[in-house]
Amino acid sequence: MKRHPDNPLITPDILAPSAPGLKVLGAFNAGVTVYNNQIILLLRVAERCIEKPEFVSVPIYSFANDKSEFKIINFRKNDPDVFLKDTRGVVYKGIDYLSTLSTIRIARSNDGINFIVDNKPFIFPEVPEEKYGCEDARVQKFSNEFFITYSAVSQDGWATSLATTRDFKSLNRKGMIFYPLDKDVCLFPEKINGRYYALHRPHNEGFGKPSVWISSSDNLLDWGGHKCLIRPRENKWESQKIGAGGPPIKTDKGWLVIYHGKGDNSVYHLFTLLLDKSDPTKILSRADVPFFSPEKSYETNGFFPNVVFSNGHIEQPNGEIFIYYGACDETTNLLITTVDELLADVMK
Amino acid sequence: MKRHPDNPLITPDILAPSAPGLKVLGAFNAGVTVYNNQIILLLRVAERCIEKPEFVSVPIYSFANDKSEFKIINFRKNDPDVFLKDTRGVVYKGIDYLSTLSTIRIARSNDGINFIVDNKPFIFPEVPEEKYGCEDARVQKFSNEFFITYSAVSQDGWATSLATTRDFKSLNRKGMIFYPLDKDVCLFPEKINGRYYALHRPHNEGFGKPSVWISSSDNLLDWGGHKCLIRPRENKWESQKIGAGGPPIKTDKGWLVIYHGKGDNSVYHLFTLLLDKSDPTKILSRADVPFFSPEKSYETNGFFPNVVFSNGHIEQPNGEIFIYYGACDETTNLLITTVDELLADVMK
Numbered sequence: 001m002k003r004h005p006d007n008p009l010i011t012p013d014i015l016a017p018s019a020p021g022l023k024v025l026g027a028f029n030a031g032v033t034v035y036n037n038q039i040i041l042l043l044r045v046a047e048r049c050i051e052k053p054e055f056v057s058v059p060i061y062s063f064a065n066d067k068s069e070f071k072i073i074n075f076r077k078n079d080p081d082v083f084l085k086d087t088r089g090v091v092y093k094g095i096d097y098l099s100t101l102s103t104i105r106i107a108r109s110n111d112g113i114n115f116i117v118d119n120k121p122f123i124f125p126e127v128p129e130e131k132y133g134c135e136d137a138r139v140q141k142f143s144n145e146f147f148i149t150y151s152a153v154s155q156d157g158w159a160t161s162l163a164t165t166r167d168f169k170s171l172n173r174k175g176m177i178f179y180p181l182d183k184d185v186c187l188f189p190e191k192i193n194g195r196y197y198a199l200h201r202p203h204n205e206g207f208g209k210p211s212v213w214i215s216s217s218d219n220l221l222d223w224g225g226h227k228c229l230i231r232p233r234e235n236k237w238e239s240q241k242i243g244a245g246g247p248p249i250k251t252d253k254g255w256l257v258i259y260h261g262k263g264d265n266s267v268y269h270l271f272t273l274l275l276d277k278s279d280p281t282k283i284l285s286r287a288d289v290p291f292f293s294p295e296k297s298y299e300t301n302g303f304f305p306n307v308v309f310s311n312g313h314i315e316q317p318n319g320e321i322f323i324y325y326g327a328c329d330e331t332t333n334l335l336i337t338t339v340d341e342l343l344a345d346v347m348k
Numbered sequence: 349m350k351r352h353p354d355n356p357l358i359t360p361d362i363l364a365p366s367a368p369g370l371k372v373l374g375a376f377n378a379g380v381t382v383y384n385n386q387i388i389l390l391l392r393v394a395e396r397c398i399e400k401p402e403f404v405s406v407p408i409y410s411f412a413n414d415k416s417e418f419k420i421i422n423f424r425k426n427d428p429d430v431f432l433k434d435t436r437g438v439v440y441k442g443i444d445y446l447s448t449l450s451t452i453r454i455a456r457s458n459d460g461i462n463f464i465v466d467n468k469p470f471i472f473p474e475v476p477e478e479k480y481g482c483e484d485a486r487v488q489k490f491s492n493e494f495f496i497t498y499s500a501v502s503q504d505g506w507a508t509s510l511a512t513t514r515d516f517k518s519l520n521r522k523g524m525i526f527y528p529l530d531k532d533v534c535l536f537p538e539k540i541n542g543r544y545y546a547l548h549r550p551h552n553e554g555f556g557k558p559s560v561w562i563s564s565s566d567n568l569l570d571w572g573g574h575k576c577l578i579r580p581r582e583n584k585w586e587s588q589k590i591g592a593g594g595p596p597i598k599t600d601k602g603w604l605v606i607y608h609g610k611g612d613n614s615v616y617h618l619f620t621l622l623l624d625k626s627d628p629t630k631i632l633s634r635a636d637v638p639f640f641s642p643e644k645s646y647e648t649n650g651f652f653p654n655v656v657f658s659n660g661h662i663e664q665p666n667g668e669i670f671i672y673y674g675a676c677d678e679t680t681n682l683l684i685t686t687v688d689e690l691l692a693d694v695m696k
Contacts, residue, residue: 094582096555129576132555156576157554179561179574180552182527203551204528206505207444207480213527217570224570226527228477228504234442 001291001337006113008298008331015045016119018103021072022047022059025100026303027117028326030107031137032246032312033146035168039314041107041115041324042122042137042148043332048100056082056090058097061125068126073097096155101125102133104150106168112314112322113334122171123163129154129176130161138311140187140247147220149185149198152176160185160200162220174221178202184212184243186311187220188280189250196220197280199229199244199257208232210241212259214281227281230259230273237263237290238271246312248275249321253343254284258323260309261290267306269293270325272346291345292335294327302328315339349639349685354461356646356679363393364467366451369420370395370407373448374651375465376674378455379485380594380660381494383516387662389455389463389672390470390485390496391680396448404430404438406445409473416474421445444503449473450481452498454516460662460670461682470519471511477502477524478509486659488535488595495568497533497546500524508533508548510568522569526550532560532591534659535568536628537598544568545628547577547592547605556580558589560607562629575629578607578621585611585638586619594660596623597669599687602632604694606671608657609638615654617641618673620694639693640683642675650676663687 012024025048030041049057055074062069075082075092083091090097103121123134135151135158145164148171152161157180164172178185181203188197195216203210211231215223232238238261245258255275260268269290276282294306310325321342323335360372373396378389397405403422410417423430423440431439438445451469471482483499483506493512496519500509505528512520526533529551536545543564551558557580564573580586586609593606603623608616617638624630642654658673669690671683 153554155555156552156559156579157556159552159574175572176574177572179530179550179563180554181529181550200527202527202529204504204507206501206528207503208505211504215527222565222570222572224523224525226507226524231504 001335001341003296004113004334004336007296007333008327009113009334010041010043010107010115010117010332012045012330015105015117017047018045018105018119018121018124019059019070019072021050021057023050026326026330027105028329028332029136029309030312030324030326030332031139031148031150032314032322032324033139033141034314035146037110039109039112039322040139040168041109041312041332042139042150043105043107043117044102044135044137044326045105045121046100046102046329054078056084056099058090058099059101060097061131063128063131070124098132102135102153104134104137107332112316115332122168123148123150127173129156129159131155136183136311138186138246140189147187149177149187151183157181158183177221177223184311186244186247188248188255192278192280195225198223199248201241201243204228210243212242212244229275229281230283230286232261235263237261237267237269237293239263240266242271245270245310248280249313249315249339249342250277251339251343253347255280256339256342256346258310258313258342265306267294268308270308270310272342274343274346285346287346287348291342292325296327298331298333299327302330304329310335349683349689351644352461352682352684355644355681356675357461357682358389358391358455358463358465358680360393360678363453363465365395366393366453366467366469366472367407367418367420369398369405371398374674374678375453376677376680377484377657378660378672378674378680379487379496379498380662380670380672381487381489382662383494385458387457387460387670388487388516389457389660389680390487390498391453391455391465392450392483392485392674393453393469394448394450394677402426404432404447406438406447407449408445409479411476411479418472446480450483450501452482452485455680460664463680470516471496471498475521477504477507479503484531484659486534486594488537495535497525497535499531505529506531525569525571532659534592534595536596536603540626540628543573546571547596549589549591552576558591560590560592577623577629578631578634580609583611585609585615585617585641587611588614590619593618593658596628597661597663597687597690598625599691601691601695603628604687604690606658606661606690613654615642616656618656618658620690622691622694633694635694635696639690640673644675646679646681647675650678652677658683
């Protein structure tokens with residue numbers, strides 16, 4: 001298992017802002033697939049407004065007549081109706097505005113290392129339930145169609161929506177598939193016993209902590225059969241919450257899952273989990289310790305320090321697995337390993 | 349609209365405990381239907397252990413070999429491993445135990461006023477996702493089968509499960525239909541444009557407050573098409589959260605919904621809402637003010653003061669509607685009104 005020496009592969013400074021007046025803060029947490037012999041990243045791009053001394057500026061989408069329009073609103077800092085909440089937002093006359101907005105952009109590469117990133121978002125708020133942004137895409141191909149799950153953020157919190165594409169040009173929204181609060185949704189690559197399966201992370205709480213759940217569906221739109229699959233354990237790596245990564249990998253031994261834990265001091269780690277091939281609600285093995293933690297300076301220092309987060313990977317023809325991961329909610333990076341190495345990790 | 353003079357109709361003191369060592373704290377929040385010419389209440393019955401000076405006693409269900417067993421655990425108050433959280437529970441060696449446990453019992457009546465309550469629960473923790481109790485049933489009949497939605501409480505929080513019965517003797521569990529955190533689930537009485545519909549209340553949060561959502565299904569098991577229907581408004585009656593009551597009532601004007609608001613000082617109120625007959629995701633009218641609030645002493649004083657909460661009602665042959673409501677999470681009461689009166693309320 002090794003980090004690519006060119007890490008970080010994508011940094012926010014190489015991205016053009018999507019509109020005048022914006023700056024890019026992060027290009028991270030990519031969904032990954034292959035299309036036309038290229039590796040495609042569906043990058044989460046976080047942007048905020050360029051600061052002006054007398055104003056607080058927020059990027060927003062407004063909705064009218066079923067259309068959305070992007071604009072920047074400038075609030076005078078000395079306006080008595082303006083209330084600065086924290087670095088994340090502003091309240092103006094009782095209405096919340098966010099200072100940062102994420103959309104999903106496509107990056108393309110022939111070698112999986114050098115990427116060209118689109119200047120404009122591919123998935124951005126076009127419907128009210130995405131008003132505050134689109135985040136953390138995961139992608140799974142079924143026949144010739146790519147199914148993309150992503151966090152839809154709005155005044156109601158974060159939910160997960162589904163959209164499809166055949167060409168990474170046009171997008172077909174299929175609507176919300178997991179109501180809020182729910183994120184970290186990955187689809188299994190094939191039907192199992194006639195049903196589609198997904199891992200997801202409702203923000204369940206009470207006597208437990210946010211956990212990884214499994215659900216199933218006949219049509220990828222209506223979901224049921226909900227079951228809590230794994231809960232955070234009492235250890236320093238997953239003491240706060242856990243959530244699934246990219247689509248489970250089919251192996252001889254079972255479904256190999258990569259998931260993240262948020263542990264002590266809000267440090268993120270990556271773990272392996274193995275599920276039964278014919279019944280993915282059954283756990284075969286779960287690694288005791290993470291296989292990957294923040295160590296390099298680009299993982300420990302940045303916008304949100306000590307985060308390594310993966311929501312996409314690719315099996316290469318030579319048996320390698322390219323795990324793309326976001327570091328510090330800022331950059332996109334590559335970890336190279338193999339199925340065998342991950343299986344050894346989960347079964348040791 | 350008038351309260352029945354015999355209110356409260358059911359008080360906890362008339363109920364036998366379901367096991368030795370328990371006492372009944374409340375018999376409230378009933379799902380309501382008609383079976384064999386009787387009015388059936390599916391009562392939420394909350395019980396706790398009879399106190400002993402040197403012990404903290406908790407009622408629990410333990411699970412082994414797919415069977416559940418009820419028992420009472422007595423923790424010595426002076427045991428250094430025992431940590432009393434608050435009145436709701438105990439932590440022993442890192443594991444949470446609840447001091448109160450709810451199950452669902454059947455009450456039967458010929459006149460809708462005088463009820464005989466079963467001594468044993470009809471729905472009680474038989475599967476791990478109901479470990480901490482079964483609460484707030486709602487019931488809807490489709491052909492000859494009664495579909496019961498109820499809160500399944502566990503270490504993962506509260507979710508909503510579905511079970512069916514044809515005779516109110518045997519129960520067929522259909523599993524969890526809304527993952528946590530989600531409660532206040534009522535089914536529409538018939539398919540609309542080929543789909544079943546439900547109102548539910550995810551614990552969405554962020555920039556909003558817990559709201560009423562609508563979802564749809566082909567089979568009552570897998571749900572999709574999630575949409576936020578109504579959010580709490582900035583008023584004193586629903587400043588904290590809102591949630592749907594019993595099944596929507598079909599009228600000439602549209603689907604009439606009764607919902608509750610939790611407002612300032614945690615006082616609960618009941619409101620009316622009117623949805624489009626052929627598209628229940630469309631709001632026709634929403635009352636500005638509640639039609640019912642706690643006033644009588646049995647509504648303002650009790651286990652949880654100032655709560656009126658309804659999850660069931662019956663249309664009588666004479667056009668009256670019997671709205672059963674829980675008061676103070678303790679008693680069951682009856683409010684008598686008519687469809688016309690509720691429609692006038694929602695459209696005024």
